[in-house]
Amino acid sequence: MTHAPVTGRPLKIAVLGAGVVGTEVIRALVTDSHDLGARIGAAVELVGVGVRDVAADRDAIVPTSLLTSNAADLVAGADIVVELMGGIEPARTLILHAFETGASVVTANKALIAAHGPELYEAAERAGRDLYFEAAVAGAIPVVRALRESLSGDHVRRVLGIVNGTTNYILDQMTTDGLDMAQALSQAQELGYAEADPTADVEGMDAAAKAAIIAALAFHTRMPLAAVAREGITTVTKEDVDAARDAGYVIKLLAIVEDTEAGVQARVHPSLVPVGHPLAGVHGAFNAVFVEADDAGELMFYGRGAGGAPTASAVLGDIVSAARHRAHGGLAPAESAYAAIPIAAAAEAHTRLQIRLVVADRPGVLAQVSTALADHGVSIEAVRQHDTPAARTHGGVELIIITHRARQADLDATVAELAELDAVIKVASALRVEGV
Numbered sequence: 001m002t003h004a005p006v007t008g009r010p011l012k013i014a015v016l017g018a019g020v021v022g023t024e025v026i027r028a029l030v031t032d033s034h035d036l037g038a039r040i041g042a043a044v045e046l047v048g049v050g051v052r053d054v055a056a057d058r059d060a061i062v063p064t065s066l067l068t069s070n071a072a073d074l075v076a077g078a079d080i081v082v083e084l085m086g087g088i089e090p091a092r093t094l095i096l097h098a099f100e101t102g103a104s105v106v107t108a109n110k111a112l113i114a115a116h117g118p119e120l121y122e123a124a125e126r127a128g129r130d131l132y133f134e135a136a137v138a139g140a141i142p143v144v145r146a147l148r149e150s151l152s153g154d155h156v157r158r159v160l161g162i163v164n165g166t167t168n169y170i171l172d173q174m175t176t177d178g179l180d181m182a183q184a185l186s187q188a189q190e191l192g193y194a195e196a197d198p199t200a201d202v203e204g205m206d207a208a209a210k211a212a213i214i215a216a217l218a219f220h221t222r223m224p225l226a227a228v229a230r231e232g233i234t235t236v237t238k239e240d241v242d243a244a245r246d247a248g249y250v251i252k253l254l255a256i257v258e259d260t261e262a263g264v265q266a267r268v269h270p271s272l273v274p275v276g277h278p279l280a281g282v283h284g285a286f287n288a289v290f291v292e293a294d295d296a297g298e299l300m301f302y303g304r305g306a307g308g309a310p311t312a313s314a315v316l317g318d319i320v321s322a323a324r325h326r327a328h329g330g331l332a333p334a335e336s337a338y339a340a341i342p343i344a345a346a347a348e349a350h351t352r353l354q355i356r357l358v359v360a361d362r363p364g365v366l367a368q369v370s371t372a373l374a375d376h377g378v379s380i381e382a383v384r385q386h387d388t389p390a391a392r393t394h395g396g397v398e399l400i401i402i403t404h405r406a407r408q409a410d411l412d413a414t415v416a417e418l419a420e421l422d423a424v425i426k427v428a429s430a431l432r433v434e435g436v
């Protein structure tokens, strides 16, 4: 095999963090630098690895001679800084320092991009350097590039994404293997999918950060993380999964960003997705991002969104891009936030609900329930009644209602009113139905 000749001083690459992702990026930089150099058209050299504890046990591929606990000095001498520590600080300060000292930056850190994206873009622009973050959304799937570059001539209307591998793995195991949430989470942790603190996965914070990033890129606007409405999966039960299945749906944690008449909206919540929708077939820790755009129509990006090697693939692609620019000129796209779209309140979202009630088994109950819905202008698409053991322990039967599309505020008010009816013993759950 021949490679293009690579001449000149090697570009210096510093990696910060040698965890699940960092180790795989280092593996490629150590074993594959020749190919990478040929693709870039310039040699690259791993010059250091910033870690917390130099003496800690780690994969033998990580060269001990390159380890340092002095990340600031390492950053100061690098051409490309690859931040894979996670968290806000010291990652933010080190990245700002990298730009000040003339380096380009590659990061997988969605929490940081979602919270401080504008500041980091501005620092990159001031320095005339690149900020790349493909791995921050949906791991290996090249969706950041797709939104930032390929679709930048189109008008994206809506994006529905399964963007958290851990929760998709958990919900899928609950659906297909009947595993409980705790068992499935510990498997996801062993497989290297979960965040350092898995609360970020199961409570939807990780997906919310990705939703904020997607919304900003898709709609050329800023989407503060605090404006993303968020619910995690911890309240989803086996009964919810079973009821969804009976009605022809699977439960997925969806990140939804929409450009609506009321403004731009981003939300993350467990959602019933019809079994025939492409997102329903996304199993295990896989991710998928379903984009609806004016000219392109529907697109779906599918692949591995978590795990060391898949995430490293995205990071390495960014390293190649940044290195090409350092060697031959060019710049990553700057922040595009010109559209400055107002943010619509979460209560203004339009969705449908599957409401599971435990109701008294007596005449007139259905009439009371349907009046409560009608009072709020919410119409019913389907109603099913079941005699389940769980409902019987509460002295009633299970009534499952699927509504037509309505305003979130009206749906919330409906559920609150249902909870007050004497005929309703318990509102077991109210889950949104999406993708229809």
Ligand SMILES: NC(=O)c1ccc[n+]([C@@H]2O[C@H](COP(=O)([O-])OP(=O)(O)OC[C@H]3O[C@@H](n4cnc5c(N)ncnc54)[C@H](O)[C@@H]3O)[C@@H](O)[C@H]2O)c1
Pocket: 016, 017, 018, 019, 020, 021, 022, 050, 051, 052, 071, 084, 085, 086, 087, 089, 090, 108, 109, 110, 111, 135, 136, 139, 192, 193, 194, 195, 196, 305, 306, 307, 308, 311
């Ligand atoms: N694991 C995945 O599947 C995945 C996928 C996409 C994105 N990410 C993102 O990639 C980043 C890294 O994730 P990970 O799974 O490799 O995490 P990890 O916890 O396995 O690794 C992070 C490493 O950084 C080190 N570190 C933390 N603070 C440090 C500091 N101040 N100085 C030096 N080292 C420090 C930790 O000791 C640890 O070894 C995070 O931003 C994460 O959100 C991870």
Ligand SMILES: N[C@@H](CCO)C(=O)O
Pocket: 136, 138, 139, 163, 164, 165, 166, 167, 193, 194, 195, 201, 206, 305, 306, 307
């Ligand atoms: N913890 C994240 C890693 C990828 O960002 C997940 O499970 O998807």
Ligand code: NA
Pocket: 134, 135, 136, 137, 138, 139, 140, 141, 142, 143, 144, 314
């Ligand atoms: Na990606």
